[in-house]
Amino acid sequence: MKKILGLILVVAMLMTSMTAMADTFEGVGNGLGGEIKLNVTVEDGKITAIDVVSHNETPGISDPAFNTILPAIVDNQSLAVDAVAGATMTSNGIKNAVAAALESAGVNPADYRKGSDAVAKTEKEAESFDIVVVGGGISGMSAAIE
Numbered sequence: 001m002k003k004i005l006g007l008i009l010v011v012a013m014l015m016t017s018m019t020a021m022a023d024t025f026e027g028v029g030n031g032l033g034g035e036i037k038l039n040v041t042v043e044d045g046k047i048t049a050i051d052v053v054s055h056n057e058t059p060g061i062s063d064p065a066f067n068t069i070l071p072a073i074v075d076n077q078s079l080a081v082d083a084v085a086g087a088t089m090t091s092n093g094i095k096n097a098v099a100a101a102l103e104s105a106g107v108n109p110a111d112y113r114k115g116s117d118a119v120a121k122t123e124k125e126a127e128s129f130d131i132v133v134v135g136g137g138i139s140g141m142s143a144a145i146e
Contacts, residue, residue, distance in 0.1 A: 022048060027101025031093030033057040038070075038094070040101035047074050047112075050098060057090045065090040073098055079112045 022043035029036045033056035041049040050070045055062070065087035072081040079099060083091035099109035133144045 023105065025101040025105045026053065027097040027099065027104065029093040029096030029098075029100060031055060031057050031062070032087075032089035033062075036090070036093040036097045038097040038101060040098055040105070042102070042105045042107065045107065046077060047098070047102075050074060055090075055093075057087075057093075062087050062090040065094060069094050073112075077112065079109060 022041050024039050024041045027038050027040055029038075036055040036057065037053035039049075039051045039053055040047060041051075050073060052066060052070075055066075057065075065084040068084055069081055069091055073079060073095075079095050081095070099112075102109045102112060133140050
């Protein structure tokens with residue numbers, strides 16, 4: 001009986017050690033109101049959760065940034081998500097806090113910046129133009145019409 005019980009315990013320990021381990025890392029970024037502290041959970045190299053630890057951002061104005069950017073980063077596995085209009089500083093602070101947490105996890109945050117339109121445009125061939133009109137005043141509009 002002791003041998004069977006010992007065998008069951010060994011098998012249970014092996015099964016728990018084979019499951020993927022999720023680790024949580026803290027990252028800090030600067031928003032408009034100061035530090036934004038986040039806990040980022042990384043499992044098998046993927047961001048599985050982001051929790052807000054603390055921030056001093058303006059309630060109501062910063063809420064859309066937290067409610068939009070955090071799930072977008074998890075869903076897209078990318079820091080290349082759009083900032084929320086009216087809460088740009090908070091948005092950038094959130095992304096910087098996640099990047100800092102990824103760095104403390106031993107992961108290169110640049111690997112999570114792929115997929116943005118800005119990156120995609122730099123990878124395309126350079127566009128060329130014969131004429132570029134800058135300005136929308138009388139002179140600029142006349143030049144554009146010509």
